[in-house]
Amino acid sequence: MSILIFWDNDVPEGLQQPVARVISDVLDMSVQVQENPIMLRGYDRLRNQNDASKILGDMQDFYTRKMGCRDSILIVTGKDLYIRGRDFVFGLARPGVNVSIVSSARLQNSWYGRPDRDEDLIDRLVKEGSHELCHCMGLDHCNNPECIMFYPQTLDELDRKRKTLCPKCRENQNIYKFTD
Template sequence: MGVIIFWDHQAPDGIQLPVARMISQILDMPVEVRESPILLRGFNRQRNQHNARAILDDIQDKYTRVNGTEESLLLVVAADLCIPERDFLFGLAREAINTAIISTARLGNGYYGRLHHDDDIIDRVVKEGAHEIGHLFGLAHCDEPECIMFLPETLDDLDRKKKMLCPLCREHLADRRDRRKTAGTAPAADREYL
């Protein structure tokens, strides 16, 4: 039991391995990166964004039902993501299908007129990826601003987070992981998290 990261061909290249290693260290579980087999759907022309829920629905319909994987899935895309009730989002997780998606569109410095630096994008993809995977294991948002499970509303919020879980979230993750190992299945809760 571990995590499979599907890396979209338009997402930043050359950072996959450091991202996978760091997420593995933070969550203490194996992480494997694969080229994404998912075609992005749910494009909203008026917003020039993809609906993250439509993409998760598509993954459920076309991948998880067919392949029946027990691993948690994280899709990393370059496309800007939204849901109807929010202008944008860094990522979205759906616990019931054990799948999450994150976008690199607003994680890079260029979007904000800042100088590009590979370390910044790696750091942010790691934090947001680990955050969404944490939700797949039933972790809720944390009030501790430095915890991976804190909900960032801005890039500065994301940058303030450390690449670690607070002690309480680490304990909850270990408990959820142990429960999943003994049960042998992914969670059935029908929850969605930003």
């Protein structure tokens, strides 16, 4: 199994390869990056956000059903995302069909009035992208605040996480990888 990252055109350029390289290292899996050829739908004018569930539904229909893609898919978008019942989400996954999405919108320092730094955005995209991809592998949230699978409620909690799985989550990931 490998990972296919679709990079939307509204995410800062030049970060694709560094993000893919580090996600590959974190998950110990092959990662490829491509430009996203599909227009992401699901915009809600009242919220000025995109419905992450609708986007994943479209991606599931196109890539897994129509194209027969068997890779784990991660979409990286610059669109601000939400799901029903939540003000926003950094990302979302549909484990049963191996599709996930992360948004760079609230991962950028400028969202919080701070100067943007590529290093910060790469770090956050790697952590959140790896987190969502691990959900596609069947991993659940972890209580260890340093583990990739910890569920951050704030950017500060995301920043405190490490780019590694805790020993228990690593063992579960390995079980998944070798039973496919």
